[in-house]
Amino acid sequence: MHRKDFIKQFGYLIAVLPASSALLSSCAGLYYASFVEEGRVLRISKGEFQQVKGGKQIERDFVVIQSDSMRYPIGIFKTQNSNYLASLMQCTHRGCELNIGGGIFNCPCHGSEFDRSGRVLEGPAEENLESFEITTDYENIYVHVR
Ligand code: FES
Incomplete structure (x- = not known):
């Protein structure tokens, strides 16, 4: 295959790959959890915070949920004393x-x-993130959206 033909055939791929890998790496650490929407309450199984890595069961620090009814995802952090904090991203x-x-x-812009509870750590933002009340039971986390 001649150089010119190669570029014609694979040039698009070469141009697209770096952009794709940058996009993937920026999203690589976010785990989008499954949840059930019950009116204004989003129910997430506590099991969504567990994962198996290298044959070991470990806890995730946070999960993200994306509801069709909200324009932005919600980030949910688990604290050291097993409480949960939810903020609009x-x-x-x-x-x-x-x-x-x-x-x-x-913020990429x-x-x-903002810290895990949504408080401003560094500007230019001056207001804290919108946060949501969370309740829990033995199996689930309930995010109360307004
Ligand atoms: S929009 Fe986030 S810092 Fe400006």
Whole structure:
């Protein structure tokens, strides 16, 4: 195959691959949990926080849920004393969708950071994230959305 033919045939793939891998790596750490929507309550099994890695059962620090009825996902962190914190992943600066990394919410647009409970750690955002009441029972976590 001639160089020119090769570029014609695979040039598109070469152009698309770096963009695809960047997209995948930015989403690689987010686990989207299954849940059931019961009116204004989202029910998530506590089992969604467990995973098997290298043959061992370990706990996830957080999961993300995305409801069709909400424009942004909700990030749910599990605390050390087995409580849960839920915040809307919408930056309060100009509304970009947040990422989660290093145990905090961070904004890809202008760099704002929020702690696990949604409080501002770093601007330019000045307001805390919208957070939701959480109740639990033996098996489930209930996120009360408004
Ligand atoms: S939109 Fe998040 S820091 Fe500006």
